[in-house]
Amino acid sequence: MRLYFRDPMIQDVVQAVLAHNPALTPRLTAFVYADTVAKRVEERTELVAKLMDAVATSLLLAKTVIERDENKLVEKFNALLTPIRGNPTLAELGLSVVSLEEAAANDVFRDASLISDGLFNSRIARIKALLIH
Numbered sequence: 001m002r003l004y005f006r007d008p009m010i011q012d013v014v015q016a017v018l019a020h021n022p023a024l025t026p027r028l029t030a031f032v033y034a035d036t037v038a039k040r041v042e043e044r045t046e047l048v049a050k051l052m053d054a055v056a057t058s059l060l061l062a063k064t065v066i067e068r069d070e071n072k073l074v075e076k077f078n079a080l081l082t083p084i085r086g087n088p089t090l091a092e093l094g095l096s097v098v099s100l101e102e103a104a105a106n107d108v109f110r111d112a113s114l115i116s117d118g119l120f121n122s123r124i125a126r127i128k129a130l131l132i133h
Contacts, residue, residue, distance in 0.1 A: 078130060
């Protein structure tokens with residue numbers, strides 16, 4: 001079965017992630033279609049969309065926020081990612097998004113003079129840790 005999302009941007013990103021990590025496709029499909037009741041499929045599809053939005057927002061914050069207290073930023077990551085944690089398939093999807101971002105050569109949003117590589121990498125590590133646990 002194919003996964004369908006209302007938001008074409010989410011659709012494109014999920015397809016790119018699944019192309020990058022094809023082993024995830026059957027697990028994500030099984031998660032979404034675990035119950036054939038349309039309402040449940042829609043709820044799970046929305047959960048995947050929320051995950052994608054939360055990870056994208058966390059990555060954007062990691063690239064752009066100049067925070068005097070890094071703990072406040074970690075709290076923001078936690079607030080974004082906590083509601084969608086706990087499912088191994090969703091965690092793998094989120095980690096795949098982060099992996100794609102790390103592999104991207106073009107880092108348009110991050111000003112390396114303000115957000116150093118070390119700081120950015122530590123923020124990415126925190127996002128990964130939140131997705132895993």
